[in-house]
Amino acid sequence: MALLNNTPANLYIYIENMVVVWGEKVYVVNSIYTKDKYIYFDINDPETLKTFNVRQSNENLILIIKNDLGIAIELEHTGLELTFDGINKKALMTKLNSVNKNSQEYKNELKEAILILSNRGLNPSVYNLPLCCIDEEIRQFSCKSISSWKNSLLDKCSRCIKNNECAGFFTTSSILPIDDIKPFI
Numbered sequence: 664m665a666l667l668n669n670t671p672a673n674l675y676i677y678i679e680n681m682v683v684v685w686g687e688k689v690y691v692v693n694s695i696y697t698k699d700k701y702i703y704f705d706i707n708d709p710e711t712l713k714t715f716n717v718r719q720s721n722e723n724l725i726l727i728i729k730n731d732l733g734i735a736i737e738l739e740h741t742g743l744e745l746t747f748d749g750i751n752k753k754a755l756m757t758k759l760n761s762v763n764k765n766s767q768e769y770k771n772e773l774k775e776a777i778l779i780l781s782n783r784g785l786n787p788s789v790y791n792l793p794l795c796c797i798d799e800e801i802r803q804f805s806c807k808s809i810s811s812w813k814n815s816l817l818d819k820c821s822r823c824i825k826n827n828e829c830a831g832f833f834t835t836s837s838i839l840p841i842d843d844i845k846p847f848i
């Protein structure tokens with residue numbers, strides 16, 4: 664874990680082993696030390712931080728850390744999360760990037776990824792998955808995210824006691840995990 668103040672000398676900050684989660688992707692960012700004031704995540708070059716002494720207006724640059732005379736101040740952005748974990752960063756990347764599978768295959772990986780993020784103080788969410796298709800341990804992170812006009816449930820969902828809080832399915836989905844849909848009674 665490393666976001667160190669006044670390192671390696673006064674007025675410098677040291678950013679080590681940082682992982683940026685942004686736009687549903689995970690980027691391992693090169694470690695740097697700098698005494699520049701503004702540190703940006705670069706959408707066009709996500710593994711290399713950019714530093715400046717004046718604020719930038721380039722829309723590809725997201726200001727993520729300020730160096731206040733050797734004190735690192737982390738800034739918050741919707742949809743962008745920073746984590747510092749040199750030991751587990753590759754495991755975290757693998758888990759998050761492997762979630763794009765189907766049916767039962769992703770269940771354990773999704774659970775592990777969400778719990779890793781949550782245990783590190785982040786606030787993950789699970790979108791667009793029915794409650795009965797995700798592990799019980801991460802149901803608390805589920806969001807009812809599909810707009811009502813494009814959301815649907817199956818006939819058997821009418822007897823499910825969780826159908827009001829369930830994300831359901833996209834009306835346009837051509838393949839549904841029918842066998843996994845098990846109403847809570």
Ligand code: SF4
Nearest residue numbers: 793795820823829846
């Ligand atoms: S049975 Fe239907 S309503 Fe209940 S959790 Fe599963 S998909 Fe949602």
